[in-house]
Amino acid sequence: MGERLGLLPAEIDDEIRKGDPGYILTYRDEFLRVLEGAEPRTIGEIGEVRPEVAGTYTNQVIMMEITPDPKLAGEIQRSNGIRFFQILDGENRLLAVFKPQNGEKPTRLSEFNIKSMYTREVAAYLIDYYAKLGIVPPTVLRTIGNEAGSLQLYIPPALAEVPARVPELNRIELVSGLSWKKMAMLDRLINNADRNAHNLLVCLNDQTKQIAIDHGCSFCMKKKTDDSVAWEYFRNNPELATLDDELTGCLRSLLEHQDEVKARMPEDIRRRLEAGIEPRVFETAQKMLGAGTILV
């Protein structure tokens, strides 16, 4: 079956090979535990580790290898009964990307009038988490060395790639699944100003499924959701923007967990939410439910 993709157990490896990103949601609490607790080791800048990932980035993106310590693995196993990260034989590793605050470009920060991007990566994930969207890879705040930053589960290129590197990109397939609508909904909820074709990953075996990355320019005052490629699609096709049962459930879940969302938010974002400044995530979610569409 070839080389491991960086995740154990083999069942997850198989899910990835079949092109199913469902594991992101299924194992999210285990991933969070490992991202929060395990010792990371720097592999190198993403462009060094994967030379095909070239370009001018807003952030420094560093690849990390994480080996969960046996204690943590044991706890994970007990808490969920899932055989996860159990075999510590050197093959068992998890990959993540680290975006340190020090690597954030000052020009980009002043363009959006924000002080940090890494906290926004975590804030966006918390919205995904409590809305049970399952499209953002688990992301936590971490200090590695002396650097504060965000640490996010790495999605292997065997599963998904940025659209620019998918030679047989099928635009119709891309927009026809639920994850495209979930991404547009997320972008509106967090006022994401930077959803372009490099900030999402398309699943290679099923292009109707996508994964949302790079939320450093969300939670901004500047109302820029109109620039989101996903949002733009629904604005041009309003008849397709209606809520189905699943999306309705996602919004209800988010609204039911408002207190937890706020409590777990990084400090700067929590202050925004409490002060009621843009993006008014919960008010927007409520409006979507009332209107029956994501176009509010």
Ligand SMILES: Nc1ncnc2c1ncn2[C@@H]1O[C@H](COP(=O)(O)OP(=O)(O)O)[C@@H](O)[C@H]1O
């Ligand atoms: N979680 C991830 N899984 C897989 N690839 C990623 C992930 N995060 C980033 N990348 C890759 O690194 C590139 C740069 O990361 P991104 O989050 O977009 O940073 P920037 O803010 O600098 O644009 C992405 O276009 C993608 O190719």
Ligand SMILES: [Mg+2]
């Ligand atoms: Mg980017």
